[in-house]
Amino acid sequence: MPKLNGLKEKIERQANRMKKAEREQQTLIGQTIYIGTLGLLLVLPIVGGAYLGHWLDSMMDGYSIRWTTSLILLGVMMGAVNVYLFIKE
Numbered sequence: 744m745p746k747l748n749g750l751k752e753k754i755e756r757q758a759n760r761m762k763k764a765e766r767e768q769q770t771l772i773g774q775t776i777y778i779g780t781l782g783l784l785l786v787l788p789i790v791g792g793a794y795l796g797h798w799l800d801s802m803m804d805g806y807s808i809r810w811t812t813s814l815i816l817l818g819v820m821m822g823a824v825n826v827y828l829f830i831k832e
Contacts, residue, residue, distance in 0.1 A: 784829055785822040792818030 796811030
């Protein structure tokens with residue numbers, strides 16, 4: 744009999760998980776907002792780095808893209824970390 748009780752409890756837990764998953768199922772709008780948020784978390788640091796780098800390069804004499812490329816790469820890394828932390832949460 745102990746095996747049957749354990750099996751019954753396991754089945755009840757799985758059934759409860761399935762019911763909970765059905766109740767909490769994401770809608771299309773919810774998924775769209777989630778993906779949009781991920782996109783913004785990735786893109787905003789990159790664009791911000793590009794603008795700041797371009798502004799810093801324009802202050803220097805001659806043609807330079809050092810700050811622009813450096814800050815774009817920093818923005819890519821920051822954006823990737825943002826997305827990772829958001830998904831992990």
